[in-house]
Amino acid sequence: MSKKKFSLTAFLCRFYVYILLLIMYAPIILLIVYSFTDTKIIGNWNGFTFRLYESLFHDSEIMQAFKNTFAVAISSAIVSTLLGTLGAIGIFYSKRKAKAVMEGISNIPVMNAEIVTALSLTILFVSIGAAFNFTTLLIGHVVLTIPFVVLSVRPKLMQMDPNIYEAALDLGATPKKALWSVIVPEILPGVFSGFILSITLSLDDYIITAFTRNTAYQTLSTYVYGVTSKRGTLPPSLRALTTVITLIALAILIIVNIKSGEKENK
Amino acid sequence: MRKNKSIFSRKFLAVPYAVFMILFVVIPLMLIIAYAFTDESGRITLDNFRAFFSGGHNINTLMFSIFIGFLNTAICLVLGYPAAFILAKKEFGFGTATVLLFVMPMWINFVLRTAATRDLLFAIGISGGEYPYLATMIGMVYNYLPFVILPLYTTMTKMDKSLIEASYDLGANKVQTFFKTILPMTMPGVISAATMVFMPTMSSYVISDVMGERKISLIGNSIQLYFDQGLWHIGSLVALIMLAIIAIGSFCADSEPQENARGGLW
Structure with missing residues (x-):
């Protein structure tokens, strides 16, 4: 009796998770389904066609926005990962007071509302008379992502055996060599997750982009925001775009899953 | 002797990071504070407060x-x-x-x-x-x-x-x-x-x-609207109020942003 009751609870629990996932994915699924018909309004099925995909790949504005989005994401992730990793190592070996101050500053962009960060950067650029261009946008995205690199690398530094660096020095390695061949390999997983996280946050961002970009420079989020606030519903070709992005994300998810499965098996 | 030298060099890896954070996180926040308490001509004033709190509209929005x-x-x-x-x-x-x-x-x-x-x-x-x-x-x-x-x-x-x-x-x-x-x-x-x-x-x-x-x-x-109209000073005041709320919130929560908050899975 009690066993049967338990399995009902288990069923309900699983059901809850699946229902939640279904609701979460409903908008995306709807767009994917309707990306294969060229109706203007979702709800009217116009027959199966790939025409939206054709128009997507021929839409130079969207394609440019797509490229721009990745250009910002990858370049800001590289800068953040380099500066942030060095920063995390440096902070880790700083004296207590300097460490506390630097960690406090690192937390500011994480805790802060994105719009406050965006406004503060804009005011800085305006007050020094800088022109808004790719550099200002890049700086905005680095500010957004760099604390997360530091936060990803720090736990790896703490887990590291402090003696191996000393051992490398005792064995005659220069500090630079010891850093490169001892510390860096130890923290590499943290560096990698910081990099991926930076790309994720940058791809997803709208507010910082909107404030720090040159208005002629469209990323996907500014483009979508522009067209959706003008017209009622999403332009049809963006449904095809959603499908493409979802497929990319799904592919990454599967790869990450296989990779982590391999790691666990080892 | 050698040990001191090695600690010295590792600590300084954080210098580029520290410079970046001071330039693009700390100084912009100070500018927000400075802008909130000044007017267009740079005079120190509380007019922004009066403008924000008069009429009740902004307070309603905040609440x-x-x-x-x-x-x-x-x-x-x-x-x-x-x-x-x-x-x-x-x-x-x-x-x-x-x-x-x-x-x-x-x-x-x-x-x-x-x-x-x-x-x-x-x-x-x-x-x-x-x-x-x-x-x-x-x-x-x-x-x-x-x-x-x-x-x-x-x-x-x-x-x-x-x-x-x-x-x-x-x-x-x-x-x-x-x-x-x-x-x-x-x-x-x-x-x-x-x-x-x-x-x-x-x-x-x-x-x-x-x-x-x-x-x-x-x-x-509201911030976005002030930004669009180029009203930096009152926009900064709103940002400052949000900063205050964040400060109160993080003081109450009394917790650092955790590494697991966004990226614990990678």
């Missing part, structure tokens, strides 16, 4: 934003807590892959995702034009639920299960065990989830714009 922030945090926690709990319990057979499924919408651009949610709601008859509040709240929950599930899941997997068993052994029933053992143990996750949701909810203007068809104004909308 309403705080209310929406709390409401969304509460809904996300109520929906997300059981989900995270079920995901973390081994007997239900959900793994990291399912958790990643909850997070994956984050890889589809935030604006695109929100517009997709709006199209879905439109298709089922909840248009933002007719039901701006309902549509906005649904959009908020859609967007922030993953931010709740992730930190909660991470805390729950680290939970000490023997304490729960001990609670049952000592005669506590399920409700008592939940409130006396499980909830206190998962409190760090709850706090970190709440900080990931509350501030972004009240400060983001994108969801309220897209979902509520510009019928709803949150405090983020």
Whole structure:
């Protein structure tokens, strides 16, 4: 009796998770389904066609926005990962007071509302008379992502055996060599997750982009925001775009899953 | 002697990071404070305060934003807590892959995702034009639920299960065990989830714009509006008020942003 009751609870629990996932994915699924018909309004099925995909790949504005989005994401992730990793190592070996101050500053962009960060950067650029261009946008995205690199690398530094660096020095390695061949390999997983996280946050961002970009420079989020606030519903070709992005994300998810499965098996 | 030299060199790796953070995080925040207390001619004044607090419109917006922030945090926690709990319990057979499924919408651009949610709601008859509040709240929950599930899941997997068993052994029933053992143990996750949701909810203007068809104004909308009109000084004042709220919030939560908050899965 009690066993049967338990399995009902288990069923309900699983059901809850699946229902939640279904609701979460409903908008995306709807767009994917309707990306294969060229109706203007979702709800009217116009027959199966790939025409939206054709128009997507021929839409130079969207394609440019797509490229721009990745250009910002990858370049800001590289800068953040380099500066942030060095920063995390440096902070880790700083004296207590300097460490506390630097960690406090690192937390500011994480805790802060994105719009406050965006406004503060804009005011800085305006007050020094800088022109808004790719550099200002890049700086905005680095500010957004760099604390997360530091936060990803720090736990790896703490887990590291402090003696191996000393051992490398005792064995005659220069500090630079010891850093490169001892510390860096130890923290590499943290560096990698910081990099991926930076790309994720940058791809997803709208507010910082909107404030720090040159208005002629469209990323996907500014483009979508522009067209959706003008017209009622999403332009049809963006449904095809959603499908493409979802497929990319799904592919990454599967790869990450296989990779982590391999790691666990080892 | 050698040891001192090596520590010296490692510490200085943080210099580029520190310079970057001072230039683009600390100085911009100081500028916000300076701008909030000055007028166009650079004179120190409290006029911005008077302009902001007169008429009551801005105060209403602020109060309403705080209310929406709390409401969304509460809904996300109520929906997300059981989900995270079920995901973390081994007997239900959900793994990291399912958790990643909850997070994956984050890889589809935030604006695109929100517009997709709006199209879905439109298709089922909840248009933002007719039901701006309902549509906005649904959009908020859609967007922030993953931010709740992730930190909660991470805390729950680290939970000490023997304490729960001990609670049952000592005669506590399920409700008592939940409130006396499980909830206190998962409190760090709850706090970190709440900080990931509350501030972004009240400060983001994108969801309220897209979902509520510009019928709803949150405090983020005010900043954006002042930004569009080039009213830097009063915009800075609003940003300063938000900074104060963040400071109070983080003082109450008394917790650092956790590494697991956004990227614990990689």
